[in-house]
Amino acid sequence: MATATPSPPTPRALRTRAKILDVALDLFERQGYDATTVAQVASGAGITQMTFFRHFPTKDAVLVGDPYDPLIAEAVGAQPRDLPPLERVRRGMLAALGDVTPTEDATAHRRVALVAANPRLRAAVSAATAATESAIAERLVAAGVDRFDATVAAAACLGACTAALLSRTGPTPSLAETVTRALEVLDA
Numbered sequence: 001m002a003t004a005t006p007s008p009p010t011p012r013a014l015r016t017r018a019k020i021l022d023v024a025l026d027l028f029e030r031q032g033y034d035a036t037t038v039a040q041v042a043s044g045a046g047i048t049q050m051t052f053f054r055h056f057p058t059k060d061a062v063l064v065g066d067p068y069d070p071l072i073a074e075a076v077g078a079q080p081r082d083l084p085p086l087e088r089v090r091r092g093m094l095a096a097l098g099d100v101t102p103t104e105d106a107t108a109h110r111r112v113a114l115v116a117a118n119p120r121l122r123a124a125v126s127a128a129t130a131a132t133e134s135a136i137a138e139r140l141v142a143a144g145v146d147r148f149d150a151t152v153a154a155a156a157c158l159g160a161c162t163a164a165l166l167s168r169t170g171p172t173p174s175l176a177e178t179v180t181r182a183l184e185v186l187d188a
Helices: 011-031 038-045 049-055 059-064 069-077 085-097 102-117 119-142 147-167 175-185
Strands: none
Touching: 011 038, 011 049, 011 059, 011 102, 038 049, 038 059, 059 102, 059 119, 069 085, 069 119, 085 119, 085 147, 085 175, 102 119, 102 147, 102 175, 119 147, 147 175
16 A cells, blocks of 8 residues: 655644744743643643644654754765765765754754753654664665665764764854764764
């Protein structure tokens, strides 16, 4: 049975999601992540809790859900097939993150800072990273890469990026600079 491709979000849905994210980040920074409830976020965004959960399946997803995952998997799949798997993942990640706007970078920095400050969120980061790893590995496997090689390449690049992002302090360097530096370590 064929599955339908989900339609892209409407401009209204994108605005609602952005509003939820902005309100949630403000509340998390002001009150703390654990002290902030979904009801408070929904109220601050002028929506219902049901609407919150249509956009974010959990409170954790506000911080660890990654809008770049589909772009990364697609960019990895677009890399030349004659490159080794690690290099395809590395180049794909760099390509996907190359167009991050200053606003997206600032939001990503806020999200990462909140996650880094709350050790309890590390499990949510691990789950989100595993989903990204799987998406990247599946793209490589579909292009003929051995599953073991695809999984190791995806895990190596994501591990480097996660470690770099969680150790980043201050608003600089940017998300793209941090990821680029982390992936350069793997280029040796």
